[in-house]
Amino acid sequence: MYPNIYFLVKEWFGVELDFLRMFNTFGLLVACAFLAGAWVLTKELKRLQSKQYLKPVYKKITVGKGAETSTIISNAFFGFILGFKIIGIFTVAGALKNPQDFLLSRQGSLVAGILLAAVAGGYTWYAGNKNKLGKPETREIRYWPHDRVGDMIMLAAIFGFAGAKIFHNLENFDTFIKDPIGSLTSFDGLTFYGGLICAGIAILVYAKKNNINRWHLVDTFGPALMIAYAVGRLGCQVSGDGDWGIPNSAYISTPEGKVVPATFSQYEQTVQNNLAYYQKSLHGVTEVNDVKDVWHKTVKAPSWLPTGFVAYNYTNNVINEGVPLANCEGDWCRQLPVPVFPTPFYEAIMGFILFLILWKIRLKIDAPGVLFGVYLIFNGMERFLIEKIRVNTTSHFLGMHLSQAEIISFFLILAGAAIIVLRKNKKPEIIAIK
Incomplete structure (x- = not known):
């Protein structure tokens, strides 16, 4: 999974560019x-x-x-927001590590906000008055x-x-x-x-x-x-x-994030080992108190179809749902213990x-x-x-x-x-x- 473009570029090209974290x-x-x-x-x-x-x-x-005062003020306001948040995300320490939380916080670059507000408001005034007529005209x-x-x-x-x-x-x-x-x-x-x-x-x-x-x-x-x-x-x-869909009990996830075939007893053991997750996860169809309460279906992929078409474990998912991945540090290091149907x-x-x-x-x-x-x-x-x-x-x-x-x-x-x-x-x- 790619919670943001940073993960995609890292996996495909082996390059780590922190600023790409802001692109969800x-x-x-x-x-x-x-x-x-x-x-x-x-x-x-x-x-x-x-x-x-x-x-x-x-x-x-x-x-x-010419430029109306309300237009100048509104453009200056949007310029301030753009500078405060978008430029701020590159200048405030730690913002790129979790851009979503930063965008919803009160943090930002006040200097960049004021400068961009001045540029946006000033340009709006200049552009409006550049084409100002001695006598305004009404056109259809x-x-x-x-x-x-x-x-x-x-x-x-x-x-x-x-x-x-x-x-x-x-x-x-x-x-x-x-x-x-x-x-x-x-x-x-x-x-x-x-x-x-x-x-x-x-x-x-x-x-x-x-x-x-x-x-x-x-x-x-x-x-x-x-x-x-x-x-x-x-x-x-x-x-x-x-x-995503309900668990496919024909498979389980390995600690390293691979999806492998499983017997029904292996599926039950995996659910039992992670029962705490299923009790608080999105399985709101029924209250989960035991393995049998987890809604699931057993479907094995035919030989001509990749396993991921019927069982997907959503490693590094953006909502951090599931259990920890082995050998993974930082944000978005979780996977689903039992793969689900990729609905x-x-x-x-x-x-x-x-x-x-x-x-x-x-x-x-x-x-x-x-x-x-x-x-x-x-x-x-x-x-x-x-x-x-x-x-x-x-x-x-x-x-x-x-x-x-x-x-x-x-x-x-x-x-x-x-x-x-x-x-x-x-x-x-x-x-x-x-």
């Missing part, structure tokens, strides 16, 4: 997920605009007024929906992260009560459906405010969300963020396949909203199935033990089917563009 692999792949989603979203919006299904909005702006600017992709991606990032944290803490309320501040500010603990719901609401409100057809918009978001989800799950797999990897593969299907059929569907209905069904089915071998907290629902994700995915499938039935005969409106 999960964060980088999440950024790649947003970029992939933005590219698909832009391409689809332009396609619908070319078919005259979407229209632009005209707004009047005033140019030539045309905004197409694809011009607003940046705003929508930013809304998705902010409300998605907030929703993911809220839903995760609702699902793990006992842990939240014990440490509410730590639970809300930590980088781990994110629930995809919480992010999807909250980001979706924010973007729909934004679309209404900017007169964007919401049925066509959600259709463009279907493929975009699917590709973003696939790339994001790669981040979960590469960093080892805890979104993030499975979801990444399924996400890419479902994206390709959506990308193919989008050209054959004209009824606004239907493609999004198909996306909801795909998304719900994929997540409902993966939850059968994924570690998660469960709740009682209709007499069954289901996780929060299973319950939400069940309703997403129903919602997708309902949208398809209600929208399948709708024809897109051709809009005359002036």
Whole structure:
């Protein structure tokens, strides 16, 4: 596992560069997920605009007024934060050893913050007044929906992260009560459906405010969300963020981090030796008091398939989950005692396949909203199935033990089917563009 780029460069090239510790692999792949989603979203919006299904909005702006005081102050503020934290991470002793804790602390470089604030504020004033007119002019600017992709991606990032944290803490309320501040500010603990719901609401409100057809918009978001989800799950797999599956009792981990075949008695002995870990780990399906309480499945990899496809022990995982690794010192020196099913990897593969299907059929569907209905069904089915071998907290629902994700995915499938039935005969409106 590579909790940050430092570990990747060290393993691949044998070079240790401390400054690379600040580049978290999960964060980088999440950024790649947003970029992939933005590219698909832009391409689809332009396609619908070319078919005259979407229209632009005209707004009047005033140019030539010079730099506004509020803009100068806001840019100076962001310059201060950038200098205080980003430059500070290279200048404050020990910051690079644990960049996440540093970014959430009160530590930083005050001198760099003040200097960068002055540079940012000064440049904003200079640039604004350079093009200042003697008499400001009012101009009409045309905004197409694809011009607003940046705003929508930013809304998705902010409300998605907030929703993911809220839903995760609702699902793990006992842990939240014990440490509410730590639970809300930590980088781990994110629930995809919480992010999807909250980001979706924010973007729909934004679309209404900017007169964007919401049925066509959600259709463009279907493929975009699917590709973003696939790339994001790669981040979960590469960093080892805890979104993995249940133990595969056909294998155990050696102290050095290797995955080896095991008999069932060897599996039981390994669990017994590490029972303290399983009692406090993420196995929230049932209370763990004995070996038999650990939820597991026994699946041996066929000869043509690498063992890691069915049993992965997540050495050096980013959340420090598991037991100590032999001959490893410093941060992120743990592994899972019994390998688990690498469900993030499975979801990444399924996400890419479902994206390709959506990308193919989008050209054959004209009824606004239907493609999004198909996306909801795909998304719900994929997540409902993966939850059968994924570690998660469960709740009682209709007499069954289901996780929060299973319950939400069940309703997403129903919602997708309902949208398809209600929208399948709708024809897109051709809009005359002036």
